[in-house]
Each structure stands twice: as structure tokens, then as C-alpha cells.
Amino acid sequence: METSLVLKIAYAALSLFIAFNYGILLGATMYRIRARVQGRLGIRLFQPYLDIIKNNAKRTSISHGIMFYLGPIFRITGGVGTFLFIPMIYGSVVFSNFSFAGDVLLVLYFIFFGQLGMALGAGEGGHPYSAIGVSRGLAQMTAFEVPFTLAIIALAVQYNTLSITEIIAAQQGGILSWSLFTNPAATVAALIAFLGMNMGNPFSVVTAPQEIPIGPPVEYHSNYLGLLQTNRSIFTAAKLILFMNLFFGGATNLLVMIIKTFFIYMITVIIGVAFPRFRVEQSIRFFLVVPTLIGLVGLVIALW
Amino acid sequence: MSTDINKEDTQTQGGQPSGDQQESIRQVVEAMGVGPADYPGPADASDPQLFCEARPKVEKPFRGVFEKFLNWARANSLWVLGFGTGCGAIELRPLMTSRFDASRFGVAGRATPRQSSVFIIGGYASVKTLKRIVRSYEQMQNPKFVIALGSCTINGGMYWDSYNTINRIDQYIPVDVYITGCMPRPEAILAGFVKLQELIKSGRGEKANEYSEHFDWYKANQKKVIKDWDMPDYNW
Numbered sequence: 001m002e003t004s005l006v007l008k009i010a011y012a013a014l015s016l017f018i019a020f021n022y023g024i025l026l027g028a029t030m031y032r033i034r035a036r037v038q039g040r041l042g043i044r045l046f047q048p049y050l051d052i053i054k055n056n057a058k059r060t061s062i063s064h065g066i067m068f069y070l071g072p073i074f075r076i077t078g079g080v081g082t083f084l085f086i087p088m089i090y091g092s093v094v095f096s097n098f099s100f101a102g103d104v105l106l107v108l109y110f111i112f113f114g115q116l117g118m119a120l121g122a123g124e125g126g127h128p129y130s131a132i133g134v135s136r137g138l139a140q141m142t143a144f145e146v147p148f149t150l151a152i153i154a155l156a157v158q159y160n161t162l163s164i165t166e167i168i169a170a171q172q173g174g175i176l177s178w179s180l181f182t183n184p185a186a187t188v189a190a191l192i193a194f195l196g197m198n199m200g201n202p203f204s205v206v207t208a209p210q211e212i213p214i215g216p217p218v219e220y221h222s223n224y225l226g227l228l229q230t231n232r233s234i235f236t237a238a239k240l241i242l243f244m245n246l247f248f249g250g251a252t253n254l255l256v257m258i259i260k261t262f263f264i265y266m267i268t269v270i271i272g273v274a275f276p277r278f279r280v281e282q283s284i285r286f287f288l289v290v291p292t293l294i295g296l297v298g299l300v301i302a303l304w
Numbered sequence: 305m306s307t308d309i310n311k312e313d314t315q316t317q318g319g320q321p322s323g324d325q326q327e328s329i330r331q332v333v334e335a336m337g338v339g340p341a342d343y344p345g346p347a348d349a350s351d352p353q354l355f356c357e358a359r360p361k362v363e364k365p366f367r368g369v370f371e372k373f374l375n376w377a378r379a380n381s382l383w384v385l386g387f388g389t390g391c392g393a394i395e396l397r398p399l400m401t402s403r404f405d406a407s408r409f410g411v412a413g414r415a416t417p418r419q420s421s422v423f424i425i426g427g428y429a430s431v432k433t434l435k436r437i438v439r440s441y442e443q444m445q446n447p448k449f450v451i452a453l454g455s456c457t458i459n460g461g462m463y464w465d466s467y468n469t470i471n472r473i474d475q476y477i478p479v480d481v482y483i484t485g486c487m488p489r490p491e492a493i494l495a496g497f498v499k500l501q502e503l504i505k506s507g508r509g510e511k512a513n514e515y516s517e518h519f520d521w522y523k524a525n526q527k528k529v530i531k532d533w534d535m536p537d538y539n540w
Contacts, residue, residue, distance in 0.1 A: 040405040
């Protein structure tokens, strides 16, 4: 059934709203889980909402120039753009967003778009720590892009398609037809890249709060920061849904999506609380050796 | 914890106030419920140099329910710039750990003044540190709140007659909540946070505007002790 464009935009806005709230609540839940590991109670579940309201309610803000303004806008464009091309629920008209035949390539691009824009904006902030954070972030990003892209190529070769919807369709019919089992090497490579993408431990050197305060967004405040926090929840949800779609068979309803994305996020939390932080040269070396080799194995499996 | 200031401790560098200005400041201070009537009056502000590019503006709050809602959000999301000026910094560490866990109250540490809303002065402030305190305070965005820890920030404490520390921090930047003790325990600091939340929720956390309003007085006080402002210019 062909849906009209207006209706499609309304549906996309609805799924964006759901993803935003889900991302926020999931982030707060994970914060609480991390806090429990440390023997604390942690933040209240609605704390991120308060933080966003508070930052947007600041009465003053200062600017460092045009790029400084555009940084958070690029970031949220990257987040929303990534989300809008990923089908949220397989087979649903409402939650299919704007997915089309070649959306994997576009999503691959959009994931890194925000970080590049943010790098320009943070650079204009003029704070030395943002420059250090940006250089670390871009270096690490370049490194984990390699295994991630290898994993995506492996999937594209394996399923002979560049459409996320078709990749999900190929994984239907039981757990054993998920990419996790048909191509475990590609999945592992992508999940390691996912750890770097989330910038949690052990790859948190980009925003290392104790060493380079907050990293790239160190000069961002007030509503700039509110925008960045909004993006963080959308982007987190988008990445989780993407990984669920590519490697864990997608979801046919919201409940399945919530369960699957929760456990995918738990992978980063478990690894995050168990491991200390890599230095940036260590993490680059790691990304370019271990997950890259695993990704190559995945490609071989796909070509077999 | 106390929001009072002792009469004996007003000896610091205060200039002689002129009648009208003193009265107006007294009214403001009393309306905000901060200090006693013997709050020091305005100092001489003839020097035009401000240590910064531009004067801050008074940012008027919204009215009614909307502002109350925003104040509720502000009170429950306190991002702290922990300025480790004195021994107070050592008592701030356990605040975030499992025993006290300040994040239950919406308190989180933030390493940069730009993103913080609460400035904690952790104890005695030497004149050299005061420069950084003033600068960090001015880089924070309105509305902003200050918590001063320990007797050193209230009356100088054991550094009362030291040659290089200032005695009362609220002559240089406005203070919302004082927490007494030498040093206050983390429980006391938590109680201070709760007190600050009450102040913000009741709409009395407007000290940033007070700073803008009495900018000359604060600057004059700062200039009395800071003789060389050898720091680069910045905007707010």
C-alpha cells in the first residue's frame, strides 16, 4: 500500500518521538544499573528530562562564532538523519521511516556526519580540551570505522542487498537465521566497533571527564548542550535499532524491539563496568588489528 | 549550616557605604533572606576597569507557574563545578561515592564552568585563587548558585589573619548557601544541597542577578584585594 508523503512524515515524527523518549529512559536505566554495580542508587529515572529542561531554561548563553552554533545542529542532524533512514519495526507501515533500497550506505555515512560537524563546532570553541577531544575522537572514529564497514560489507555480500529492510527480511524464520549465527565474525567485529561508537569504557578517552573535562563539548552550555543531550538519546536509540536490524533479526513489534535493544545496550554496559579505559593510541591499535581481522574473517564467511 | 554572617567579621576591606545605596542593598539582601541588616554597603566604584569586557545584564525570570516549573527542574538538576580551593575538596569526593551518592538528589559533577549551575567554594581562598574564582563564576551561565563550604569562607576561619587569604567570600561573589564546619561532613554538604534546592524552588535563587545589579560593588571589593588582573580578556 502506498502511503502519502504527509502521512509518512507524521509517522516518522511519531517514531522519532518514541525513539527520543526510549533513548532517554534507556540511558537513565543503564546509568542506574552502572550505579548499582558501584553500590549506589544512581539518578532518578526522569533525571535526563530535568537536565534537558534545565539546560534549555538557562537565561544566558554566549557564542564563539557561526561554526559554534552549527556544531550541535550538525550533531542533531546526524542523529535524526541516521534514525530516519532505519526502519524501526519490520513490516510496520507506521515505524518504517524513510527506508529505501540503498539505506545501509546512507546510514553508514550519517553515523559519522554528526561527529564531523561537531568537530568543526567544538574547534571554534577555542578551548584546548575540545581540540584534544576532537583529535582523539576523530582518530578513534577513523579506526573503528574500518571493522564496522567490513561487517556491513560482509552482510551486504551475504544477503546480496544494500537495503536494511531486505537484510531484516532475510533473517526472519527463527533465531538461527539471524546474522549473529549466520555470520558471527561480522557480528563480533561490528559489536566491538559499536563499543567505540558509544564511547563508553574502555573507549571513553574521547570524553574522559577526569582527564580532558567532557572532551569536545567542553565549551557548549545552555541550549547548545540541551540540543546535544537531545541528540544523544535519539542517536543511541538509532544505533541500537540499526544493530538490532542488521545482526539480531530486527523486531516485529515494539516490545521485541525494547527487549532486543536493551540487551544489545547491556553488552556495552557489562564491558564498560568491567574494563578500564584505553589510551587513544592503544584503542586505535586495537581497532585496526583485532576487530579488523575478525571483520575480514566475516567477509570470507560471507563470500564462502 | 548557616546563612548568617557574624557582625565581628565584617572587617574585610569594606569601603564606607553611602546612605541611599546602602539602604537599597540592605533591602535587597533582606528581601532575599540572606544576611543580617549589617551587610556591608557599596564600596567605592570609581575605577572603570572591570576585569572583563562587558557588564553582565540582569536577566528577569518568567512569571507564575512556568517559572516555578523551571525552578523545579533547576533545583533537581544541580551540576556542580567543584572548585578545590581548600580542604573542602576532600569532603566532596565521598559525596559521589556509594556511601552518600549525591546523584540521588540530581547532583552531578561537571568539569567545566560553562555547563555547571552550582559553584562550590571548597574552603579558604587566597587572593591568587580568588581571581580564578571570580573568573570561573563569571563564565557560568545565569541562573547560577554558589555554595561556600567551611568556616574559612564565612569569616576566614583559622586563616582569619592570614596575609594572603580573603575572609568573607560573599564580598566578592554572591553566596546562596553557607555550610559551616571545619570541614563540613558529606552529610552536612548534602543538607546544604537540599537547602539550596528549597531556595531555588521558592524562587530565591536569583543571586546571579544580584551580582549583575551590584556589579560595581562586587568589582570594587575584588579590586581592593586583587592588585594585578593578569588574565586574558573573555566574554561572558
